[in-house]
Amino acid sequence: MDLSLTDAEERFAAEVRAWFTANAETAPATDDLAEAVAQGRAWQAKLAAAGWVGIDWPVEYGGRGASAVEVALFNSEYARSGAAQLVNRVGINLAGPTLLAHGTAAQCLRFLPQITTAQEIWCQLFSEPGAGSDLSGLSTAAAPVDGGWRVTGQKVWTSYAQFARWGMCLARSQPGTTGARGLSLLVVDMTAPGVDIRPLVQITGEAEFNEVFLDGVFVPEGQLVGPEGQGWSVASTTLAHERGTTFPFKEEVVHEGYLSRLFAAAVANGTFDDPAVADALVDAYVSLVVLRTHNWRTLSHLGRGGEPGPESSWVKLTWSDMTQQLSQTALAVMGPEAPLLGPWQRQWLWSKAASVAGGTSEVQRNVIGERLLGLPREQRR
Numbered sequence: 001m002d003l004s005l006t007d008a009e010e011r012f013a014a015e016v017r018a019w020f021t022a023n024a025e026t027a028p029a030t031d032d033l034a035e036a037v038a039q040g041r042a043w044q045a046k047l048a049a050a051g052w053v054g055i056d057w058p059v060e061y062g063g064r065g066a067s068a069v070e071v072a073l074f075n076s077e078y079a080r081s082g083a084a085q086l087v088n089r090v091g092i093n094l095a096g097p098t099l100l101a102h103g104t105a106a107q108c109l110r111f112l113p114q115i116t117t118a119q120e121i122w123c124q125l126f127s128e129p130g131a132g133s134d135l136s137g138l139s140t141a142a143a144p145v146d147g148g149w150r151v152t153g154q155k156v157w158t159s160y161a162q163f164a165r166w167g168m169c170l171a172r173s174q175p176g177t178t179g180a181r182g183l184s185l186l187v188v189d190m191t192a193p194g195v196d197i198r199p200l201v202q203i204t205g206e207a208e209f210n211e212v213f214l215d216g217v218f219v220p221e222g223q224l225v226g227p228e229g230q231g232w233s234v235a236s237t238t239l240a241h242e243r244g245t246t247f248p249f250k251e252e253v254v255h256e257g258y259l260s261r262l263f264a265a266a267v268a269n270g271t272f273d274d275p276a277v278a279d280a281l282v283d284a285y286v287s288l289v290v291l292r293t294h295n296w297r298t299l300s301h302l303g304r305g306g307e308p309g310p311e312s313s314w315v316k317l318t319w320s321d322m323t324q325q326l327s328q329t330a331l332a333v334m335g336p337e338a339p340l341l342g343p344w345q346r347q348w349l350w351s352k353a354a355s356v357a358g359g360t361s362e363v364q365r366n367v368i369g370e371r372l373l374g375l376p377r378e379q380r381r
């Protein structure tokens, strides 16, 4: 594996760094989620106007056709700049790659440019009250009607649904089927009659996710992504991207920053002299190096034209363990007020969701065991 950058890649990284140095905007200092989303849209539009969103997408869809290595360099430099993250993350990280892999050219032309500018925010309508880890057990029904489908069911934990124009909805289009068969991926207009969105407040006090009730919502046939009845294979692309193509390069840099601030704080306030704290910080450093090594391997795989596969479960698991461990260590370093006050409070509270969102840690372990290590499949009762 050759880990050195070419001259062109070095120049690209320098260009990204220079742009962010001149233009980076930090996350808005507001507790009002709607206000934060409005500001996030403006920031993303600015990035898109400069060609810095969906950079690996084809030019005609708003991207710049960047290579996998350039995407990784871009994500690292973006994170290093400390700029606010993209508001349309579901659109960029999940819907976009899914449409590019399975959508028609007309769908890509219609949806992708609006995703890059955050003019249209997307959400992911997968989880249901009775189907999370066992997603293929979902029961939302898409009944065929003249010119499309009518979708009825309940989705839950839908991040940013209250701001979304479009939702990627996994629904059962073939009645009488069970499991992964007979599902379809439909693009639901979140402003259509029959869509009812009810925000849910999280432990952080914010209501980023929602319950979404769908009552006979009409979806025209042009909004089917991939073949009818093959939604499971389309959704598998979405899930592989959710678990680890974009975020680990960014998170490597973000965690590096957290860790160096924590090391400095521990040395300054004397907690580094506590062997338990010192061990925890060193463990966090080791996890960071492991993630970095894995990122290099991913890069080499993507650089050879590979697609994200089950190894993304390993990245997701490593990242969520690392996030939770580091947030816990922060409490030991910062002292008893850390869970109540200051910048670590939200991080610590949010970290609880890391081992659930995007597939739980137990489920990632099952994927690693069965698909990477070739262990026997789990016995389901």
Ligand SMILES: Cc1cc2nc3c(=O)[nH]c(=O)nc-3n(C[C@H](O)[C@H](O)[C@H](O)COP(=O)(O)OP(=O)(O)OC[C@H]3O[C@@H](n4cnc5c(N)ncnc54)[C@H](O)[C@@H]3O)c2cc1C
Pocket: 123, 124, 125, 126, 127, 128, 129, 131, 132, 133, 134, 156, 157, 158, 159, 160, 209, 353, 356, 357, 358, 359, 360, 361, 362, 363, 366, 378
């Ligand atoms: C912050 C956040 C944002 C989210 N955003 C979205 C979103 O935008 N769109 C969306 O569709 N979903 C979203 N989700 C939902 C998320 O994908 C699900 O919560 C997750 O897949 C787990 O499903 P569940 O909550 O139904 O838990 P369950 O599947 O009911 O799991 C409960 C427990 O049982 C364990 N378990 C289940 N099956 C197994 C097994 N086979 N082996 C071992 N243990 C098992 C799980 O690990 C877990 O500990 C979000 C969740 C969070 C926390």
